[in-house]
Each structure stands twice: as structure tokens, then as C-alpha cells.
Amino acid sequence: MGETVYTKDHEWLVIVDGVATIGVTEFAQEQLGDVVFVELPEIGALLTEGDEVAVIESVKAAGEINAPINGTVVAVNETLVDEPELLNSSPEEGGWMFKVTLDEDYDISEFMNKAEYQDYIAVNA
Amino acid sequence: MSKAPDVKHTKFYDYHVEAGGKMVPFAGYLMPVQYAGGIMQEHLHTRDKAGLFDVSHMGQVVVDGEGAAAALERLVPVDLEALAIGQQTYATFTSETGGILDDLIITRWSEHCFFLVVNAACKEQDIKHLRKHLGDLEITYLSGQSLLALQGPKAKDIIGELTPAANDLLFMNGCHTTIGGIECYVTRSGYTGEDGFEISLKDENALALADQLLAYDDVQWIGLGARDSLRLEAGLCLYGHDMNVSKSPIEAGLNWSVSRSRREGGSKPGGFLGSDQILKHLADGVAKKRVGFLIEGRAPVREGAEIVDSQGNIVGVITSGGFGPTLQIPIAMGYVDAEFCAEGTTLDALVRGKNRPMTVVKMPMVPQRYFRG
Numbered sequence: 001m002g003e004t005v006y007t008k009d010h011e012w013l014v015i016v017d018g019v020a021t022i023g024v025t026e027f028a029q030e031q032l033g034d035v036v037f038v039e040l041p042e043i044g045a046l047l048t049e050g051d052e053v054a055v056i057e058s059v060k061a062a063g064e065i066n067a068p069i070n071g072t073v074v075a076v077n078e079t080l081v082d083e084p085e086l087l088n089s090s091p092e093e094g095g096w097m098f099k100v101t102l103d104e105d106y107d108i109s110e111f112m113n114k115a116e117y118q119d120y121i122a123v124n125a
Numbered sequence: 126m127s128k129a130p131d132v133k134h135t136k137f138y139d140y141h142v143e144a145g146g147k148m149v150p151f152a153g154y155l156m157p158v159q160y161a162g163g164i165m166q167e168h169l170h171t172r173d174k175a176g177l178f179d180v181s182h183m184g185q186v187v188v189d190g191e192g193a194a195a196a197l198e199r200l201v202p203v204d205l206e207a208l209a210i211g212q213q214t215y216a217t218f219t220s221e222t223g224g225i226l227d228d229l230i231i232t233r234w235s236e237h238c239f240f241l242v243v244n245a246a247c248k249e250q251d252i253k254h255l256r257k258h259l260g261d262l263e264i265t266y267l268s269g270q271s272l273l274a275l276q277g278p279k280a281k282d283i284i285g286e287l288t289p290a291a292n293d294l295l296f297m298n299g300c301h302t303t304i305g306g307i308e309c310y311v312t313r314s315g316y317t318g319e320d321g322f323e324i325s326l327k328d329e330n331a332l333a334l335a336d337q338l339l340a341y342d343d344v345q346w347i348g349l350g351a352r353d354s355l356r357l358e359a360g361l362c363l364y365g366h367d368m369n370v371s372k373s374p375i376e377a378g379l380n381w382s383v384s385r386s387r388r389e390g391g392s393k394p395g396g397f398l399g400s401d402q403i404l405k406h407l408a409d410g411v412a413k414k415r416v417g418f419l420i421e422g423r424a425p426v427r428e429g430a431e432i433v434d435s436q437g438n439i440v441g442v443i444t445s446g447g448f449g450p451t452l453q454i455p456i457a458m459g460y461v462d463a464e465f466c467a468e469g470t471t472l473d474a475l476v477r478g479k480n481r482p483m484t485v486v487k488m489p490m491v492p493q494r495y496f497r498g
Binding site: 033034036037039055057058059060061062084 | 158159163164165166168350353354423424425427447448450455477
């Protein structure tokens with residue numbers, strides 16, 4: 001089990017054997033409110049860090065998810081299509097969004113660990 | 126969240142924060158967009174029980190003086206002389222070119238005295254407009270007055286218990302009364318599609334009244350987010366979105382808001398700002414009109430999305446849209462070319478490059494449950 005790391009855009013990544021599972025944090029789902037629709041990337045899509053890769057629509061607004069890292073989409077969480085509310089109830093487990101295989105020389109030094117992320121949201125909330 | 130000095134807040138600010146309110150700037154005020162329950166829960170609570178809304182940011186204005194009815198009729202296309210004392214009407218302030226400057230509710234308080242509730246974002250402009258055109262009348266902005274709305278099927282039991290006088294009111298009627306010794310003006314009205322009441326009262330009594338209402342298990346605070354989804358399902362226009370100065374009341378589908386007597390063939394046709402244009406729209410029809418849509422699938426279609434026909438021609442634009450918590454599907458309103466206004470017409474909205482199929486439907490999308498006796 002890889003360590004969970006966090007981005008400033010409130011995404012989390014767990015990297016195991018060069019594959020990152022990516023979703024949004026508990027803090028992000030609270031900010032979004034009731035999620036009613038999730039648009040996921042195509043399997044096989046090549047992601048460049050910063051690209052818009054998914055959209056989360058809550059009752060009140062649409063939120064774009066940008067790729068936190070380069071890679072290729074190898075899986076998406078189809079359950080979210082029918083049960084978008086999973087993003088509210090279980091954002092960091094059942095509500096994962098997509099998995100990407102990373103480039104060999106991937107770099108996660110920019111990301112935060114859990115303690116750093118907690119500090120980050122405490123300051124930025 | 127800190128309160129910037131130039132941002133206003135209503136008397137209920139601390140109550141909102143205590144209830145978990147997410148405070149956002151709205152029309153110069155810090156207002157709760159939602160509370161701890163979230164928009165979905167708050168919306169459904171209002172449809173099921175009774176939602177309490179702080180609408181104190183809205184403008185409360187009294188227009189008083191000999192001939193007030195006839196004078197106000199120069200600014201709104203309604204028959205105010207026909208309004209009984211205690212009766213209310215929806216109206217639009219029309220512009221000289223037949224557009225909408227604001228929408229409002231007018232209540233007749235007495236022969237020569239009218240009580241207006243206008244949108245928060247427009248209130249300063251509305252007061253200038255009133256003073257400019259009605260110089261002989263006394264125009265008083267009730268700056269020390271709060272406004273609460275209690276909306277939903279349980280509202281009548283609660284208000285009926287607190288002030289039996291208000292329980293007999295029919296939709297769009299009001300009365301002066303007291304609730305637990307607090308003087309207030311209660312109307313049977315609101316903007317959610319539900320039966321409900323609006324209560325105007327002095328700021329110093331505002332919290333005491335809220336306490337009385339919140340003492341009921343069926344009552345909880347409802348934020349602006351659910352207020353928006355409730356009014357959207359009820360087919361009600363939001364100023365600045367579904368109507369503005371470049372849309373006439375007829376284009377906005379508010380034909381019913383132009384009184385018969387003010388139309389061609391009526392007893393006092395025209396005579397209000399922009400009446401030539403508006404009566405022409407009534408007689409000849411309009412090129413574009415506001416309609417409601419049910420969206421296929423789950424993706425919300427929001428304000429600004431373009432509307433296209435089956436050939437891909439742009440035929441309109443969405444002005445309000447979102448997820449309808451009661452219907453559990455996305456719904457929207459928008460303006461389309463007249464040939465696409467008929468119920469059942471299928472069109473697409475463009476959302477992030479994808480076509481989202483939708484169907485023109487009759488509004489309201491959720492039946493209104495006003496109490497008409």
C-alpha cells in the first residue's frame with residue numbers, strides 16, 4: 001500500500017507499482033456540496049499535468065479536476081456514473097475517480113503528506 | 126470568515142454561522158449559501174416541512190401619498206387601483222424601452238400607501254427610480270426592517286398557532302398582526318412554489334421571532350442555494366439571470382403579470398414605462414421567449430450554455446439551470462427562438478463540447494402549492 005499524497009487542488013493520490021489512484025479529498029467534497037454528476041476521462045487518455053481531466057457537478061456548481069501528474073488513464077470508477085453521491089460519502093475510498101500509469105521518472109516531491117495537507121487546509125480554509 | 130467593513134450583514138448573521146452557514150457575498154451582504162445539511166437536504170426539507178429563509182437583504186420600501194396607486198401604475202404594468210387593502214401583486218418595474226428593471230411584490234397597505242419588496246441587488250437603483258418618477262410621493266426605505274420567509278407544507282400550522290389571524294390569509298394577501306407580542310406584517314407569499322409566509326418586522330425583534338419559529342422541530346434555516354433550486358423547480362424567474370433590462374415581460378413569459386386593464390382594449394391601456402413596446406410584444410408575439418427544460422441524463426446544464434437545434438444552429442441560451450432535488454433530474458430555463466417554444470420540442474444544450482438533449486416543458490416543473498382557499 002503506497003502512501004497517500006495530496007495536492008494544493010485538494011486531490012489525493014495513492015501510488016502503487018507506478019499506478020496512481022486519484023480522487024478528491026474530504027475537504028474538497030465538503031466544499032463542493034451534494035454531488036449530482038461526475039464526468040470521467042476516457043480510458044487510454046494521455047494526461048499532462050494541469051489538463052482538465054474530469055468534472056464534478058454539485059447542486060450548486062461545476063468543479064473541474066485537473067490532472068495532478070503526467071500519465072495514461074487505465075481505469076475509471078464507473079460506479080460514480082450511477083452513484084455520484086459516493087464522492088460525498090466516501091471521497092477517499094469508494095469515491096476514487098481514476099487510475100493512471102505514471103511515466104517512469106515520475107516526481108511526487110511537490111505533493112504534501114497527510115500532516116502537511118492538514119496544515120494547508122487549516123490555513124487556506 | 127471575517128466580515129469586511131464594506132460588506133453588510135443581516136440581524137441573523139450570528140444565527141447563520143451558528144447553524145453552520147457557509148457565508149458568501151451576495152448583493153453586498155454576507156449571506157448563507159447553505160448550512161450544515163447541504164442544499165439537497167434543505168431543498169427537500171422545504172418541500173416536506175418548513176424552511177426558514179432570511180431575506181432581510183431584500184429592499185422593503187413604502188410608497189405613500191395621495192394618488193399613489195395611479196402614480197405607481199406609471200412604473201408597473203399592473204392595476205394597483207383594483208388591489209384590495211391587504212392584497213398583493215407580482216409586478217415588474219419596466220424600462221422606457223420595455224425591458225425589466227427589477228421584479229417586485231407590491232402590497233396595498235391602505236388607500237394611498239403601498240409596501241414594496243424588491244431585489245437586494247436592485248434596491249438602490251429602484252429607490253432612485255421611484256424618487257425620480259414619483260417626486261410628489263413619500264418614498265421610505267425601511268432600513269431597520271428584517272424579512273423572514275417560512276415556506277413549506279408545515280408553515281401554515283406553525284403560523285396558525287403563533288398568529289391565528291394569518292392562518293386565514295389566502296395566497297398573495299397580508300395583514301398586520303403580532304406574534305408573541307412582536308408586531309409584524311405577515312403575507313401569504315414566497316418564492317419557492319410552496320404555501321408559506323413572509324414576515325416583515327423591526328430589526329430589534331428579528332431574533333426573538335426567529336427563536337419562536339426555530340423552536341418548532343419542523344423548522345430549519347434554508348440557504349440561498351436551496352432557495353435557487355426551489356424557485357427554479359417552481360418555474361420562477363430570477364432577476365439578473367432569467368430577466369433583465371434587455372428582456373420585456375412578454376419575452377420573459379410573464380404575460381400574466383400585465384393586468385388586463387393595462388392592455389390594448391382594457392379600461393386604462395398602456396401608460397407605463399415602455400408600454401408601447403410591451404403592448405406590441407403582446408399583440409404581435411416575440412422572436413425569443415423564456416421556456417423551461419427537462420434535461421436527459423444527469424449532467425446539469427447551467428446558465429450560459431448555448432442551445433442548438435438538430436442541425437446544430439444556435440437557437441438560444443440557458444439563463445438558469447441546475448439539478449432539481451425534488452425531481453432528481455437536471456432542469457433549466459432559457460430563451461429560445463419562438464419556433465422552438467412549443468412544449469415537447471427537443472433541443473440540445475452544449476456543455477463542455479457535448480450535446481445534452483433536453484425537452485421544452487410547461488412550467489412550473491414541480492406543481493405550485495399556493496393556498497387559494
